[in-house]
Amino acid sequence: MQVLLLFSYCENTLGFVLDTQTAILQALIQGESYGLEIIERVATASGGRIKILQGRVYPVLRRLEADGLLRSRDGEPVPETGGRPRRYYELTAEGRRVAKADSKALSGLFGLDVVVNRA
Amino acid sequence: MHKELRPVAALVLTATGMTREQFNAVAAVVAEFDCGAGIVRCGGDSEECRVAGHGDLDPLMVLRLGQLEFVERVLPLPVERSVPPLRPGLRQVRVVSVTLEVWSALLPVRIANEDLGGYIEDINRRQAAGQKWLPLVRAVMAVFWTGANTIGYFLKAVGIRKSV
Numbered sequence: 001m002q003v004l005l006l007f008s009y010c011e012n013t014l015g016f017v018l019d020t021q022t023a024i025l026q027a028l029i030q031g032e033s034y035g036l037e038i039i040e041r042v043a044t045a046s047g048g049r050i051k052i053l054q055g056r057v058y059p060v061l062r063r064l065e066a067d068g069l070l071r072s073r074d075g076e077p078v079p080e081t082g083g084r085p086r087r088y089y090e091l092t093a094e095g096r097r098v099a100k101a102d103s104k105a106l107s108g109l110f111g112l113d114v115v116v117n118r119a
Numbered sequence: 120m121h122k123e124l125r126p127v128a129a130l131v132l133t134a135t136g137m138t139r140e141q142f143n144a145v146a147a148v149v150a151e152f153d154c155g156a157g158i159v160r161c162g163g164d165s166e167e168c169r170v171a172g173h174g175d176l177d178p179l180m181v182l183r184l185g186q187l188e189f190v191e192r193v194l195p196l197p198v199e200r201s202v203p204p205l206r207p208g209l210r211q212v213r214v215v216s217v218t219l220e221v222w223s224a225l226l227p228v229r230i231a232n233e234d235l236g237g238y239i240e241d242i243n244r245r246q247a248a249g250q251k252w253l254p255l256v257r258a259v260m261a262v263f264w265t266g267a268n269t270i271g272y273f274l275k276a277v278g279i280r281k282s283v
Binding site for chain 2: 057058084086
């Protein structure tokens with residue numbers, strides 16, 4: 001059980017536990033995106049110090065959508081995915097509010113901007 | 120003159136343009152080889168050459184599979200490859216591709232499109248970057264994670280688990 005719980009968190013070297021949900025919400029402040037690009041956004045914005053497990057990102061995206069924080073749409077099939085459509089996610093109004101609250105809390109907690117990306 | 124020759128001799132002469140004397144020398148060196156379609160035996164005399172099992176052989180195949188090094192040294196053969204050489208790692212690419220396609224048929228549509236599609240995109244990028252083994256590792260991870268996520272998906276569907 002503990003092993004499974006560990007998969008819920010991002011692998012990072014910042015010295016604190018940042019959950020996947022928070023990282024995804026912060027990455028999506030930039031605008032709509034799909035799973036692999038979200039992972040890259042988080043890695044790029046954190047200088048490679050935060051990595052989201054690819055296997056974990058999709059269930060969390062679906063959970064955030066079920067919770068009303070994200071909405072999604074199917075894109076066009078692309079050859080890169082073997083002809084499958086990408087699914088794009090974007091923040092809902094509630095999701096944006098939660099993301100900004102997280103951003104503010106993290107900034108206040110650490111006294112500096114450790115958040116992945118700020119709008 | 121060619122009409123008097125047995126199949127192997129005629130085929131080799133036609134394919135290489137070598138002289139009868141050169142062929143005799145080759146036939147003396149190569150005693151027996153497997154061309155894939157049957158055992159080809161060449162005795163010390165070209166007139167004794169015969170094909171066991173198949174008389175209709177591709178002469179280029181005979182030359183390639185027969186490992187006629189003697190011919191290659193004496194006479195550069197005008198043998199051109201009809202098929203380009205396989206790119207290194209192409210076999211792994213095919214194995215990964217077929218495996219994931221079969222696996223995707225067992226998954227719910229959304230997971231097959233989204234989760235597995237993401238993994239396939241990642242694998243394609245790594246292969247394009249020239250990585251050889253990491254794509255295979257990623258393929259194994261794709262099967263593991265999509266399997267695990269499918270279990271979670273169904274558990275949620277039947278109400279055992281609250282979130283995916």
